[in-house]
Amino acid sequence: MSQPIIEVQGVSKKFIISHEAKERYLSLRDVIANRAKSLLSRNAGFQNTTTREEFYALRDISFSINKGDRVGIIGRNGAGKSTLLKILSRITEPSKGHISIRGRVASLLEVGTGFHPELSGRENIFLNGAILGMSRAEIRKKFDEIVDFAEISTFLDTPVKRYSSGMYVKLAFAVAAHLEPEILIIDEVLAVGDVQFQKKCLGKMEDVSKNDGRTILFVSHQMPTILNLCETCIFLDRGQVNEIGPSSDVVSNYMKQGGMIGTRYEPHGAGEVLRKASPYFTLSQFYIATEKGADCTILQASDNDKIVIYIEGEIEEMDDRFNIGFVLRNEFGENIIISYSTDQPESQWIRQRNGKVVIKTGIDATILTEGKYYIYLLASLHCVKMLLTSEDNICIGFEVIGNRGLSPYWTNKRNSVLAPFIPWNLIEP
Numbered sequence: 001m002s003q004p005i006i007e008v009q010g011v012s013k014k015f016i017i018s019h020e021a022k023e024r025y026l027s028l029r030d031v032i033a034n035r036a037k038s039l040l041s042r043n044a045g046f047q048n049t050t051t052r053e054e055f056y057a058l059r060d061i062s063f064s065i066n067k068g069d070r071v072g073i074i075g076r077n078g079a080g081k082s083t084l085l086k087i088l089s090r091i092t093e094p095s096k097g098h099i100s101i102r103g104r105v106a107s108l109l110e111v112g113t114g115f116h117p118e119l120s121g122r123e124n125i126f127l128n129g130a131i132l133g134m135s136r137a138e139i140r141k142k143f144d145e146i147v148d149f150a151e152i153s154t155f156l157d158t159p160v161k162r163y164s165s166g167m168y169v170k171l172a173f174a175v176a177a178h179l180e181p182e183i184l185i186i187d188e189v190l191a192v193g194d195v196q197f198q199k200k201c202l203g204k205m206e207d208v209s210k211n212d213g214r215t216i217l218f219v220s221h222q223m224p225t226i227l228n229l230c231e232t233c234i235f236l237d238r239g240q241v242n243e244i245g246p247s248s249d250v251v252s253n254y255m256k257q258g259g260m261i262g263t264r265y266e267p268h269g270a271g272e273v274l275r276k277a278s279p280y281f282t283l284s285q286f287y288i289a290t291e292k293g294a295d296c297t298i299l300q301a302s303d304n305d306k307i308v309i310y311i312e313g314e315i316e317e318m319d320d321r322f323n324i325g326f327v328l329r330n331e332f333g334e335n336i337i338i339s340y341s342t343d344q345p346e347s348q349w350i351r352q353r354n355g356k357v358v359i360k361t362g363i364d365a366t367i368l369t370e371g372k373y374y375i376y377l378l379a380s381l382h383c384v385k386m387l388l389t390s391e392d393n394i395c396i397g398f399e400v401i402g403n404r405g406l407s408p409y410w411t412n413k414r415n416s417v418l419a420p421f422i423p424w425n426l427i428e429p
Contacts, residue, residue: 003102004064005183005215006088011097013058013083013239057083059239061097065232067182068213070205072220072230072247074254077391079236081219085109085185088217103182103215104132108172117161121152121171124160128175142178149204150174151197170197177204184208185217202229221391223251223333248332255331255374263288263297265377265396280322280387284356285312286377288396291362298399299365307398309375311359324350324359325378327390331371336417337363342382368400369419 058080065071073081086092087099089107115124125146129139147153150170152163160168176184184205206229208214220226226233226247233250235243243250264287290296291306299307311324325340339361341350350359374397379388388394 005067006065007100011061011094014095070216072226072233075236080239105183106176106181107185109187146174283313307363321381323382367420370413
């Protein structure tokens with residue numbers, strides 16, 4: 001049996017974090033007694049104390065990947081995904097452990113990585129090919145294919161520092177995918193590109209893996225993408241491997257651990273301000289109940305009830321553009337419904353006010369097929385910027401079960417995203 005193309009054995013990555021704390025104002029006697037520290041202090045009359053803390057981004061990671069595998073790496077923000085990819089790409093060294101890589105690696109980790117901003121797109125293609133160890137003749141052979149895929153022929157001789165982030169990613173991916181590396185490592189950076197180009201990239205990755213036997217490592221927060229592209233998945237949690245296995249099993253377990261936290265979300269600590277929504281909204285409660293006021297941890301769709309979503313909080317600074325919403329996802333991370341308070345005509349927008357507010361909306365439970373569901377809170381300034389996304393993990397969950405009840409013939413879960421009750425009628429000729 002051939003050796004794995006990537007072997008990771010007991011890898012850890014440690015960082016040293018410095019914390020500087022400023023104490024209260026000191027007396028003249030204290031200042032004189034600690035004059036050395038006072039001279040070095042940024043603010044005279046204040047005493048600075050610096051503490052150093054060890055932080056492990058990765059701790060004792062081990063796994064192996066075979067040639068031709070398509071492997072997804074998932075986990076919440078801060079789980080260690082990007083650190084692992086940087087170690088595999090030889091950008092940084094592990095603090096402990098050993099890595100064996102048997103093949104040429106091409107990485108696409110951040111917008112701007114690997115390109116010289118002063119050089120043109122044409123020159124950067126040859127530069128990246130040389131870094132990958134390819135001859136000039138090999139690069140020329142692939143050159144037209146790269147330019148065509150990247151869709152930047154008009155700007156080929158323009159310095160890449162003038163490229164938009166989307167153009168940058170298009171060229172970077174085209175170079176990484178076409179210059180025939182044995183291992184292709186891709187971070188979430190593809191999200192910068194447009195939807196059509198993302199589909200094009202995913203198709204190319206699947207093609208080079210199946211037809212050319214190349215190995216793909218792909219980090220993404222989009223679970224449907226992971227399920228469609230990757231056969232195997234690594235779930236990282238707080239710098240450690242939580243699970244490795246078939247993507248469908250690992251993604252399902254990740255969603256259960258990350259989101260199924262009950263029907264009520266209460267902020268940690270009194271008056272916690274949503275990190276990115278401040279000062280427009282301070283959340284106090286986010287919860288769901290049935291229209292009849294009952295708990296809806298587990299729903300039977302035949303009850304014909306509505307799930308009511310309540311968002312309670314306080315507005316400190318008024319802005320007419322402030323917009324609240326939610327995304328409903330199933331246990332595989334697929335977006336089922338996305339809704340915002342500004343979806344209705346502007347004349348019907350919620351006119352919010354300073355002080356305490358309760359915002360209410362709802363979902364018809366009878367449209368959902370059996371399974372577990374997660375509701376993530378969203379917030380934005382309408383058509384300006386996102387303030388709160390699903391990555392902030394303000395989340396509640398519930399489960400829909402059956403027998404569906406309205407029909408004795410409908411007894412099993414349907415293989416569909418939605419399963420609404422749709423009336424049928426016969427029209428007589």
